[in-house]
Amino acid sequence: MFLTDYIKTVYGTLGSLLKGMRLTGYYFTHKKEIITQQYPEVRPVLAERFKGEVVMPHNENNEHRCTGCTACELACPNGTIKIVTKTEVNAEGKKKKAIDTFVYRLELCTMCNLCVQACPSDAIIMANNFEHSVYDRRQFTKVLNLPGSKIMEGVE
């Protein structure tokens, strides 16, 4: 009884060890299983929903959709966004609030997406770019609205 148990243990152990070795041996001989991406030479394929940084899209006439409502600034949990507003006089002589600078501090951003969800006019989106390294951290403070840009026609 003892002897059969003993032999069974040895046999079972060897079997399970060989099973493990078969798997690693399979990986060793099949190079197509390698999952490493050769990053700088081969660009990674990112999902569209990947959150790399906040950007403000502009159309070809240098117009954005931001009304300066500061909903994103309020939604941001760690003070990443700072909106400086100004009052503009439009063609009909009416006074109107507009953004002067949309300051975005990348080094504070956790890519939580709350600002994008809070925006009522879809002015900001998350971009895929993830290569953010710079030599000076002051370069992390970005102004998202392009110089001389205006609010798009029809966005309130």
Place this chain on the structure above:
Amino acid sequence: MISLESLNRALQHWLQSTLGDPWAYLVMCVLVGLAAITLFAVLGLALVYMERKVAALMQIRMGPNRVGPKGIFQTSADTLKLVMKEGLTPDGADKFLFNFAPFLVMIAAMLVLAPIAFARNFQIWDLNIGVLYVAAVSSIAVIGILMAGWSSNNKYSLLGAMRSAAQIVSYELSAGLAILSIVVLAGSLRISDIIASQADGWWIIKGHVPALIAFVIFLIAVTAETNRAPFDLAEAESELTAGFHTEYSGMKFALFFLAEYINIFIGCAIGATLFFGGWMPFHIGHWEAFNRVMDYIPSSLWFLGKTLFLIFLIMWFRWTFPRLRVDQLLNLEWKYLLPISMINLLFITLMAILGWHL
């Protein structure tokens, strides 16, 4: 045909005719020492590279591939880094023992090199108790490891060294019994005799199943004696940071690291000699034509190929099996390997007496 044997003989002849007897002998000694050190350096670089590549492929990674084509200069770059680093000696350490331990480990590894036959008639010292010498001298490394662990004045180092010593001492037994079974079959302790006895077939084939069992036990014991996973609890980094070489840095650490790989090479070389016929080409009985073709492959390549195959097996173990606990380790040795190898030795003795082997 140029072989290591003819080169060696020509060099010896030339030295003897130009320098005379005592000086030629002295110069040969120096040359052998230089060759051993060169071999160590090359082995260290090549085996570390091999280990990293094998590990990477088994873990579905790429491994070193930036320094040089396919990363072959990665280990050279690492060595350069280690040479330039400072070799720290901790304040509380026993200075002499601390600095002496890595050299002792290296010396033990170097001494075992003496009786290994690298090619046909190419051996540093063909002494008549070659196998016994290897088994005895390889245990000196334990003293170096204990020395390193004790003198570091660090609890992790001491624990690692104690574990390592317990492990090496207990696995020495089954390694010795596995070696003994081949000695019984070959009827000699001299390495060249053991190789000559395998001219018509390697022992692992001629010895049937008992030789295979002895080989498996030998392989397990070698893995344990070189402190490699799954028996790496002497340096288990999740428990003991790095075991006995926790406090070592720079070149002193590199010596321990190198000694580990040299010990693997030597263990596998002994295994290849005992079970796979060393430099002996693969021969099948009376197939004269086949045997002739096999003889064309240089004997040094046969030896290197077999040794590298065994090293690959041990690397395969390392990257597949999880680490054992201390009690499991001792269970495996005293409850399984030792009784099995004793009964196996009895079987092999019976086989040798009755002449059942081929």
